[in-house]
Amino acid sequence: MKIENIIPYDLVIFGAKGDLSCRKLIPALYRLELQNLLHINTRIIGVGRADWNNNHYSSIVLQALKKFHSDSIDINIWNTFKNKLYFYNLDVTKIDNFIHLKYTLNQSKNTKIYYFAVPPNKFNNICEGLGKIQYNTQPNRIIVEKPIGVSLKSSQIINKQLNKYFHENQIFRIDHYLGKETILNLLTLRFANPIFHNIWNNTAIKYVKITVSETIGIENRWAYFDSIGQTKDMVQNHLLQILSLITMSVPKKLDAYHIRKQKIEVLKSLRKIDSKNIYTHTLRGQYSSGMINGNIVPSYIEENGAKKDSDMETFVLIKANIDNTTWSGVPFFLKTGKRMHTKKTEIVIYLKNIPNSIFMNHINNNYANKLRIILEPNEGIEIEFLNKKPDINNKYILKKSKLNFQYSDITKDKIADAYERLLFESMKNDQSLFVSKEEIETSWEWIDSIIHAWKTNKIKIQLYPSGTKGLYFSKKN
Ligand SMILES: NC(=O)c1ccc[n+]([C@@H]2O[C@H](COP(=O)([O-])OP(=O)(O)OC[C@H]3O[C@@H](n4cnc5c(N)ncnc54)[C@H](OP(=O)(O)O)[C@@H]3O)[C@@H](O)[C@H]2O)c1
Incomplete structure (x- = not known):
């Protein structure tokens, strides 16, 4: 993609403290930054249950990069990347608190991409919360991780919950293969x-x-x-x-x-x-x-x-x-x-x-x-x-x-890396590599x-x- 065609997004990572986020998502986003594939106005908003400010989150992200990014960290790239990082303290089961997240989301007109890096039993809470603040509308989209259920019946329940708030063309189900x-x-x-x-x-x-x-x-x-x-x-x-x-x-x-x-x-x-x-x-x-x-x-x-x-x-x-x-x-x-x-x-x-x-x-x-x-x-x-x-x-x-x-x-x-490509594809709104x-x-x-x-x-x-x-x-x- 040509650099001039890259547009800004708000990438909201629910489960920002978790293993998937630190091990895979953060290094993948950093590699996109390295290739100049993140717009200057893109925001990466980590969401989790912690009383952290943006600076504290930056230090967590840097630690994750030192551990999971295979090369040394380029200081100039890091400084650009760091400016994109925000943290929001939220227990997703407390639906009323999404109203506060709304203020953070309102600060930019960027399309929102929500990454559900949380256990599947929290998917419905996030959908409900985003629905409540009316941030589930097109062209905003969600990325969900496996496992989508443990049987046909349970997968249908999860899919139904997702579909209640998001149209199929907004749902990006990841299989990193x-x-x-x-x-x-x-x-x-x-x-x-x-x-x-x-x-x-x-x-x-x-x-x-x-x-x-x-x-x-x-x-x-x-x-x-x-x-x-x-x-x-x-x-x-x-x-x-x-x-x-x-x-x-x-x-x-x-x-x-x-x-x-x-x-x-x-x-x-x-x-x-x-x-x-x-x-x-x-x-x-x-x-x-x-x-x-x-x-x-x-x-x-x-x-x-x-x-x-x-x-x-x-x-x-x-x-x-x-x-x-x-x-x-x-x-x-x-x-x-x-x-x-x-x-x-x-x-x-x-x-x-x-x-x-x-x-x-x-x-x-x-x-x-x-x-x-x-x-x-x-x-x-x-x-x-x-x-x-x-x-x-x-x-x-x-x-x-x-x-x-x-x-x-x-x-x-x-x-x-698979996550780097898939995150980029979700930004391009192309679902062909998603299930x-x-x-x-x-x-x-x-x-x-x-x-x-x-x-x-x-x-x-x-x-x-x-x-x-x-x-x-x-x-x-
Ligand atoms: N790790 C991987 O490589 C990998 C690969 C493929 C798929 N997945 C899937 O991705 C999802 C996340 O996996 P993970 O390994 O990252 O798990 P994890 O390390 O346990 O992280 C889950 C995150 O969800 C957060 N969370 C749980 N309940 C919450 C709530 N009520 N409000 C806000 N945040 C909440 C946790 O926050 P706290 O820290 O506050 O508890 C934690 O940060 C799972 O569905 C997993 O199956 C993971």
Whole structure:
């Protein structure tokens, strides 16, 4: 965006003292400042339960930057940034007190962007408060964080509360995976390159694996995590978002309406997993003790504050099928877990081998071609293919080779962080990288059926040692 097109906003962060705000939002806003993408008259208004003045808030923000911004702080940029910071003391459950916030908001005619960095049970309070002071009107908008519910029913309740005060075009639901460069690049990769576009279907693709693995355990979030589990925490949002982006049909336009429309089509075509196919289509695991990076780590039920009889999953593997013409017969393996052998996020696409290939004996049941799209740790793309090994004695000894592309090859600049991009997109009022109500609710419906089948079929948790790749389906599946 051209600098002259940047307009000022009031970015109001509810939950300004919290972890999300300090760890992600403040560094992201500072990086926007570094790139001159915040208008001089933009205000960042932290809202929280503290008797702080603007100066005190500035010192908190500086501390957060020192801790969470990866480079040193530029003093000139900081001085400009600091001038944008305001703090407002408010308990959002005290609706009458929003009238005082109104005075602060009235001090500028800027469009307001409200960031809900608070627990979801406070969303309704904020909506009501903003409604009361009539600051919920267009073009003001809100950004809300996951989790939007823990089931279809609870997500519908939250969405209804939001919709009572805000129109859908004012609601920006964040899934930070959608702000990652490699995720955005999926559309370019698929729809700008014939080399990929023409093979992107069930005639060429055998199966796809989407993996989000972490080496960390539950840290100090045991009680929260144990009420949610890996499937609700990771699959309902991040993995299903990735799945819908890699399988959606080409949108008519690259705008929010058309992209979301195609993603919803995919989510609606997901084959239901219920009591009939739960055994063959899902595996749920929990980490036992093991070794990570040479250190012994405890099992899930030995973590601080753990209940010894918890059977919550910290790992899940789901075989998803999309019942449409393009993807019929192609399984999508969605795998995510904690305390695994490595931290990575990737999509691997396995291509069918050439039928009756003259090289069949050389391949030995392996896949000749694999496309790996790496989101973490080093964003890039890798193509695996077969080559003849240079050898004067043997004409055809085949060898696997890789074409490797990393973002660092094409830019020296730091790739934008997901929150930095998403905050900027919300300022541009572009919802294409945000999740619609229908996407959220359709995803929950699919997840609810899995969780329900686990309960009714009394599917037991399987243990996997920390530091391993988790669980695998048996070959029969
Ligand atoms: N942290 C992350 O990286 C992350 C990532 C994705 C999603 N999220 C989601 O983002 C939300 C915030 O997460 P978080 O990790 O930042 O949680 P957190 O550290 O507990 O922060 C929550 C903030 O909300 C404030 N708050 C709670 N009740 C309030 C009230 N009645 N009035 C005013 N402020 C109130 C808290 O203020 P006090 O300090 O006064 O209690 C605190 O500053 C959660 O929904 C979480 O699931 C977080």
